[in-house]
Amino acid sequence: MSGPRAPGFAFKVHATDGHARTGVLTTPHGDVPTPTFMPVGTQGSVKTLTPAEVAATGARIVLGNTYHLWLRPGAELVAELGGLHAFTRWPHAMLTDSGGFQAFSLAERRTLSDDGFVFRSHLDGSRRALTPEEAMRVQGLLGADIAMQLDVCPPGGSSRQEVEKAVRQTTRWAHRCLQSRREDQAVFGIVQGGTFADLRLAHADELGALPFDGLALGGFSVGEPIETMHEVLSQVAHKLDAERPRYLMGVGTPSDLVRAIGAGIDMFDCVLPTRNARNGQALLRTGRIVIKQARYRDDPRPLDPECDCPCCSEGYSRAYLRHLYLAGEILVLRLITAHNLHLYGKLVAEARSAISEGRYAEFAKRWLERAEPD
Amino acid sequence: MSGPRAPGFAFKVHATDGHARTGVLTTPHGDVPTPTFMPVGTQGSVKTLTPAEVAATGARIVLGNTYHLWLRPGAELVAELGGLHAFTRWPHAMLTDSGGFQAFSLAERRTLSDDGFVFRSHLDGSRRALTPEEAMRVQGLLGADIAMQLDVCPPGGSSRQEVEKAVRQTTRWAHRCLQSRREDQAVFGIVQGGTFADLRLAHADELGALPFDGLALGGFSVGEPIETMHEVLSQVAHKLDAERPRYLMGVGTPSDLVRAIGAGIDMFDCVLPTRNARNGQALLRTGRIVIKQARYRDDPRPLDPECDCPCCSEGYSRAYLRHLYLAGEILVLRLITAHNLHLYGKLVAEARSAISEGRYAEFAKRWLERAEPD
Secondary structure: OOOOOOOOOEEEEEEEEEOOEEEEEEEEOOEEEOOOOOEEOOOOOOOOOOOOHHHHOOOOOOEEEEHHHHHHHOOOHHHHHHHHHHOOOOOOEEEOOOHHHHHHHHHHEEEEEOOOEEOOOOOOOEEEEEEEHHHHHHHHHHHHOEEEOOOOOOOOOHHHHHHHHOOOOHHHHHHHHHHOOOOOOEEEEEOOOOOOHHHHHHHHHHHOOOOEEEEEEEEOOOOOHHHHHHHHHHHHHHHOOOOOOOOOOOOOOOOHHHHHHHHHOOOEEOOHHHHHHHHOOEOOOEEEEEOHHHHHHOOOOOOOOOOOOHHHHHOOHHHHHHHHHHOOHHHHHHHHHHHHHHHHHHHHHHHHHHHHOOHHHHHHHHHHHHHHOO | OOOOOOOOOOEEEEEEOOOOOEEEEEEEOOOEEOEEEEEOOOOOOOOOOOOOHHHHHOOOOEEEHHHHHHHOOHHHHHOOOOOHHHHOOOOEEEEOOOOHHHHHHOEEEEEEOOOEEOOOEEOOOEEEOOOHHHHHHHHHHHHHEEEEEOOOOOOOOOHHHHHHHHHHHHHHHHHHHHHHOOOOEEEEEEOOOOOOHHHHHHHHHHHHOOHHHEEEEOOOOOOOOOHHHHHHHHHHHHHOOOOOOOEEEEEHHHHEEEEHHHHHHHHHHHHHHHOOOOOEEEEEOOEEEOOOOOHHOOOOOOOOOOOOOOHHHHOHHHOOOOOOOOOOHHHHHHHHHHHHHHHHHHHHHHHHHHHHHHOOOHHHHHHHHOOOOO
C-alpha cells in the first residue's frame, strides 16, 4: 500500500517537469512547499540562528538529530517541556532522523546486531542501545512531525555483499519501526543499496510496499564519487513511489540539489551551508568565498551583490566580514550562515517556480553553468 | 573655558534631581538621551549582536576600542572603508577610547615614558608607539563622534605619589591631545586621581579649564573596593563641570550605574553585560542566573518573566538556554547578551524618567533593595 498515513500529514504534487516535481507537504505544523531544503538543527538549534532567522531564509522544515538530543538534554526532558517544537521555539515543520547514522559515526565502541546498535555515548561514555523500537520511542518523545526509521548505512566503498546485508537489516527494522511508531507522527522509510542501482530499485519496491508516509534515500554522499551518486540517483529517484515525498538524506552542494531535483527528489538536508559558514566559507551562485583570504582585505563589496539576505542587504563588506572572522567574532558566523541558508532557500524557491513553469531543464543548465565545478 | 567645541556636538541637561541629571547628547550621528550606557564593541562588533539588535536594547551610542582596531584590521583600512560607522554598519553615535588602557593591560613589553607607551602587539609582537598624537591620529582615522584623550591609568592600590605622577602626565597629554585633535571630532578629557578625592577634584578643575567636549573619570574599577569607588564618586562626580557630559569609564554592575547616576554621572561603558553573557550569566533586576546550574535543568520559565527582550519574550525557557549553553551552541550567547543589554537599556531609560519626574532617590532605593548584593 502507499500514501500518507499519519493524521494531519499529506503530500500533493502540483506540477511535474521531466522527473522534477513541485508540490506541498502538509504537516501538523504547516505546509512545506517542495522541493525543500531542511536546515540542520543538530542539538535543537540551527547553529547561530534564531527560528525567525531560519524561517526568513524560506525554510519551512528543519531537521533535528535524535542521537544528539537523546544524549543531551535527553528525550524525556524535551517531552516534559512540551516536545522539540516548544523547546526550540520553531513553529514550522520538523523532521528527526533515527539516530542510527550518528550512532554509527560518532559513538564509541559501537556494535551492530540484528537488534540494533549498542554503543558508548561520545559525551559521557554511558552505554546505550539503539533498537528500532528505541529509535521510534525517542523520536516519539521529541515529537517532530516526521520520524525516520532506523536503518543500516554501509560506508562508501562497501562490497555488494555488505550492502545487501545492510538492505536486509534495514527492511527488517522498517517493519519493527512501523509497528512501534507513534500513531500521530509521520514515518519515512530509508532505501539503502549503496551505488548498486539494482539493489536500490529492489529496496525501493520493498519499502514502497510498506505504509511509510515518505521514502528516503540513505547512504549517499558517504565517500562515493559524486558522479556515481548522480548516476545512481538518475536511475532510482524517479522510481520511488510518486505519491509520496522523496527525501535524499545528507546531500549536498547547491549543484547537487539542482541535479537531484531534476532526478525527482523533493526533500534535502545537509550541514554544508551551516558548517561551511562557520569555517568562513560563503556560498555564491558562482562559487565560494573563503572569507579569510587576503584578497578580501579591503574589498568593499557585499558577499554577493545579487543577494537579499541580511548580510548582503545590510551593507556588510567582505573586508568587514574578513576582519570579524580573523578576530574570532561570532557575528560573522551568524551572517555567513544566514547568507548560505538564503542561497539554499532561493535555490529551492527558484526550482519550484521553474518546475511549475515547465522550464526546469533550462534553470538547471543555467545554474550548473554558473556554478564552479565541485 | 568650557562647553562643547566640535561641530554637530552639544550637550543639554533637561532636568536634575539631586546630583542626578537627564539630558541629551547631540552628535553628528544622532541624539543620545542621558544617562546612557554604551555597549562595548571591542573589535568593531558588540559581541554576538547585529547593530539593529544593539539599538533594540535602547543603546544610541557604542564604544569601540582603539587599541584593538589599530592592531587589527588597522585604522588606515577602516578609514579607507569609510570609517568605523560605515565599516561596522552602526548608524548611531560612537565613542572610541584612546587605546592607553589596553596598551597598559594587554600589550607585551610595555614601557611608559613622557612621550607615551611603547609596546609589542599582543597579536603579532610588532613594536608600536602610542603617543598622545598617535592616539588622536588613530581615533581620527576611525572617525567616531567622540575621541578620548590618552591618559595614564594607575593600577588599583597605587601610592599617592604614583597617582600624582599619573595625574601630571595625563594633564600634559591632555594638552597634546587637544592640539592634535581632528577638528570635527569631540574629545573628552580623563580625570585621574585614584581613590584620592582631593587629587580627583584638583584634576577635574585642571582638565575642566581645557576645551574638552566632555569629562571622564578614568581609573575606577581597577581593583579598589567598590564602596571606596562610590564614596569617591559621591564627592567628585557632581563637581565635574555641569555644562559637559560626565562619563564614568569601565563601570559597572546595574547597581553601580544606579548609584553613579545618583552621584551625577551621565555616561557609562562596561563589558560586564556582554562578557558575563558569554560566560552564561544572565542579569536580572533581582540577581543573576548562572545558566549552567543544574537547578535550571527543567525550568520552563524565561530568564525573567518581567523582561520584554527577544530572549524572554520569545518563550525560550531556562531549560532550553541551559541545554544550549552546555551543548556549546552560539545561539544562547546571543540571547543572553541581548537580555543583559536590554536590562542596561531599561535601567538607564527608567533612570531618565525618574530624574525627569523628580523621584530618582525612590527609584534608586527600590532598585538597590531588589538587587542582590554585589
